[in-house]
Amino acid sequence: MTAPPPDSRRARAGGRRRTGAGVPAPLLVPAVLGVAFLVLPLLGLLVRTPWSSVGEQLAAPGVGQALRLSLLCATLATLLSLFLGVPLAWVLARSSVRWRGVLRALVTVPLVLPPVVGGVALFLVLGRKGLIGSWLDEAFGITIPFTTTAVVIAETFVAMPFLVISVEGALRAADTRFEDVAATLGAGRWTTFRRVTLPLVAPGVGAGAVLCWARALGEFGATITFAGNYPGTTQTMPLAVYLALQNEPEAAIVLSLVLLAVSLATLLLLRDRWLGRSGTTL
Amino acid sequence: MRLRTLPLALVLLVTAACGGEADAPGAPAGAAEAATDPSGGAGLTGTLTVFAAASLTDVFEDLGERLEGENPGLAVQFNFAGSSALATQITQGAPADVFASANQSQMTVVTDAGLESADPEVFTENVLEIAVPPDNPGEVTGLADFAREELALAVCAPAVPCGAAAEDVFGIAGVTPLPDTLEEDVRAALTKVELGEVDAALVYASDVASAGDAVEGIGFPEAEEAVNEYPVCVLTEAPNPEAAEAFVELVLSDEGQQALEDAGFRAPSA
Numbered sequence: 001m002t003a004p005p006p007d008s009r010r011a012r013a014g015g016r017r018r019t020g021a022g023v024p025a026p027l028l029v030p031a032v033l034g035v036a037f038l039v040l041p042l043l044g045l046l047v048r049t050p051w052s053s054v055g056e057q058l059a060a061p062g063v064g065q066a067l068r069l070s071l072l073c074a075t076l077a078t079l080l081s082l083f084l085g086v087p088l089a090w091v092l093a094r095s096s097v098r099w100r101g102v103l104r105a106l107v108t109v110p111l112v113l114p115p116v117v118g119g120v121a122l123f124l125v126l127g128r129k130g131l132i133g134s135w136l137d138e139a140f141g142i143t144i145p146f147t148t149t150a151v152v153i154a155e156t157f158v159a160m161p162f163l164v165i166s167v168e169g170a171l172r173a174a175d176t177r178f179e180d181v182a183a184t185l186g187a188g189r190w191t192t193f194r195r196v197t198l199p200l201v202a203p204g205v206g207a208g209a210v211l212c213w214a215r216a217l218g219e220f221g222a223t224i225t226f227a228g229n230y231p232g233t234t235q236t237m238p239l240a241v242y243l244a245l246q247n248e249p250e251a252a253i254v255l256s257l258v259l260l261a262v263s264l265a266t267l268l269l270l271r272d273r274w275l276g277r278s279g280t281t282l
Numbered sequence: 283m284r285l286r287t288l289p290l291a292l293v294l295l296v297t298a299a300c301g302g303e304a305d306a307p308g309a310p311a312g313a314a315e316a317a318t319d320p321s322g323g324a325g326l327t328g329t330l331t332v333f334a335a336a337s338l339t340d341v342f343e344d345l346g347e348r349l350e351g352e353n354p355g356l357a358v359q360f361n362f363a364g365s366s367a368l369a370t371q372i373t374q375g376a377p378a379d380v381f382a383s384a385n386q387s388q389m390t391v392v393t394d395a396g397l398e399s400a401d402p403e404v405f406t407e408n409v410l411e412i413a414v415p416p417d418n419p420g421e422v423t424g425l426a427d428f429a430r431e432e433l434a435l436a437v438c439a440p441a442v443p444c445g446a447a448a449e450d451v452f453g454i455a456g457v458t459p460l461p462d463t464l465e466e467d468v469r470a471a472l473t474k475v476e477l478g479e480v481d482a483a484l485v486y487a488s489d490v491a492s493a494g495d496a497v498e499g500i501g502f503p504e505a506e507e508a509v510n511e512y513p514v515c516v517l518t519e520a521p522n523p524e525a526a527e528a529f530v531e532l533v534l535s536d537e538g539q540q541a542l543e544d545a546g547f548r549a550p551s552a
Contacts, residue, residue, distance in 0.1 A: 120477070128434070129478040145479050146434065146462040225470070228463025229439060235464075242466060246366040246441035 042260070049257060050250045057254040062231050062240065067258060070236040073148065074216040077155035081163045081212045084156075086205060089167035090193065104168075111161050118157055119225025126153065126226075150227035151234050155216035162215050163208035170204020171197070210267060217263055327355035330525035331377060333368045334360060335384030335443075335512065336469050337408060340492045341545040342382070345532055349525075356525055364442045364467040365389075372397060372517065379526035382514040382533070384408070385443040389513040399520065402513035405533050406547040408486045409509055410447055412500040413475045413493070420481025424502050425451065427482060428459040436471040436483035439464040443510065444471070448484045450508040472497065486510070491546025511550065 023031070050057075057063070091097060092104050110118055126133040126144045136142045144150050178200060182192040198205070220238040227234040229243070237259045244252035330349075334342050339362045346358035361368065361378070365388035372378055373395045381398075382405070383389040389402050414422050420433045428435055437459055438445030445464065452459050462480065465471040471483040476496045490499030514533060516526040532538050539549060 120473070123477050123479055127477060127479045143434070224466055225473075228436070228474075229466060230461070230463050239466075243439050243441045243464075245370065246364060246439070248441075249370060 045253055045256060045260075049253050053250065054254055057251050058258065060251065062235070063255065063258070065232055066235050066237050066240040066255075067262065069148070069151070069232070069234075070217055070238075070259070071262070073151045073155055073236060074159075074213050074219075076152045077159055077216040078163075078209055078213040080152065080156045081160040081216075082205070082209060085160045085163040085208070085212075086167055086198075089164045089171060090197070092164070093168045093171035094197075107161055107164050109161075110158050115158055115219065115221025115223075116225050119154060119222040122150075122154060122157060122222065122226040126150075145226060146228040146230065146234060148227075148233055151223055151236060154222040154226045155219045158219050158222050159212040159216040163205075163212040166208025166211060167201060167205050170201040170208075173204075174200045206270075210270060214263060214267070217259070325355065326353040326522075326525045326528055328357075328522045328525065330356060330358045330379050330522050330529060332358065332360050332380040332382065332529060333372060333376070333378040334362055334380075334382040335365045335368070336362045336467050337384055337444075337486050337488050338362065338382055338512070339469070341488075341541050341547070344541055345529070345538055348537075349529055349532055353525075353528075358525075358529070366391075366442060375519075377519070377521050378517055379520040379522050380514065380516055380529055382512060384512055385446075385510050386513060387446075388443065389515070392515075392517070397517050397519065398515040399518045399523070400515060402515035403530075403534065404511045404550045405514050405530075406512045406539070406542045407509050407550050408488050408512065408547050409501075409505040410444070410451055410484055411487045411490050411505065412482050412502065413472060413485045413490050413497045414482045414500060415475055415478045416495065416498055418498060419478075422482040422500065424500070425455045425457050425504060428452070428461070428484070429457050431460055433481040434479065435459065435461045436463050436465050436474050436480045437461040438468055438471055438484070439466060442467055444468040444484070444486065447508040447510055451484075451502075451504040454507050455502075455504045486546070487548075488546035491544075509551075512547075 088107065092100060092107070097103065113121070123130060123133075123145065125131050126136075128134065128137055128143050128145065133144060136144070144153065174197070178196050179192050182196045183189075187195065218238055219236070220242065223234070223236060224239050224242070229235050229239045235243075237255060241252050241255045241259070244255055326349075330346075332342065332346065339360075342360060342362075346360060350356055350358055361371070361376075363371075365383040365385060368378075368381065369383065369388040369391040372381055372392050381389070381392055383392075383402075389398075392398060393402065412422060412425070412427075414420065420427065420430075422433070427433065428437070437448050440446060440449055442465075444467070448459075463474070465474070465483070468485050468489055471480075472485050472489045472493060474480045475483045475485075476493055487499065487501075490497055514530055516523060516530055520526045533542075543549065
């Protein structure tokens, strides 16, 4: 888990390049097909991009606004997911809570639920007439739908399971003997979690956060249902792309590319800054 | 053959080849199947794919079931979405038999691409109505209420037909609306009224009718200035042209018109 010294890192990279030629055919062929499958649609977008009018499309009012809102909401959703999701993953991986299997299944519900249904479900709980929402409205005059807060909530609902599953996997794979040793040295469970467990699974948390952020950034269905679509407050890039597709397909392609470029740039930057040394996580 | 129709032709060729039919060159894929049936109109087979505006969902599903009932070998499939999304899909080569649009402009997208097999025909009309939750909590009475800041309001996005119509009526009424959300299609706007999450939404009369007791409709005079005409046509690349013709006939028949009227639409005025 500790970072290898620079020399051995370079040697390992060199070694990897040499063994690259030795990928067995049963792995190589599907792997190449897999890459083609994922990359060709992207190529399709690039081919259809109206490069001559890209500048004009980007300068269109609302594009910068939607991009800023997307980045802000996806980041807030990721932070909220970290705050709630890491403890939840710990409970799933380490505690002896009864019904843990059921709990784990419930966590994955947002993964299988069509996002639009997720949006309706959020209405039924947090909407003006919802279980909690009606109380919030009556007691405090707070209504959540059609606000930026609603965007963050919708994105968190859909994206948090990705984080929880990643972190739980990392916790299960981590060697629990370190925690046992910490306990024998007198550390309480909270101290052990903070000082031993969390640093141990940091790469898993990082990878989970990246997945979560990417999913939140692309979120469409739950957002447009629960938060609605209004430029400046709730219209994120995926919503802007969808609506542009209605009558200006070329603008939609440009907007998609912008979203793609920004997210790729962010992920690559993060990888180098924080996640690179963990090597295998991304 | 123009270059842009080439991919479509390829798709059709592949479909025909997979079906093992020895069609004459250029003959539509479904023609051979239909021709083998001597009983004429009844006995349609295969799959009929209808691309229809979202507002037609209930009434077209009903008409589709009637056609299936008369033709046990026929399966009717629908793709309901915003007309502009459907027009995009059709011009991108989606294998559709029939296109029913909620306005003329999206039909024009299809006819400009030369994809209609005969001139589109207006089969019904729809006007905008204000939909409110049953007890009308916002005490909405007309278009002017859409300028009230304290209400939660939904209007369709200008890019979709109901949004374009909404812009027209607001312009005529001289009202500057303050919506909380610009919905991606009319059904999404209606859902928010049904859930009680907005005090009012501008939707079509047919949507109000389809929601039953879940919403109340409020008519307004400016609606007459933005009547939506619904054109329908069979597409040139239709995989099942016989069934497509039969469906369009059913829609235009007295039976079809009655079903449309029951669903809140009205007969074309022209």
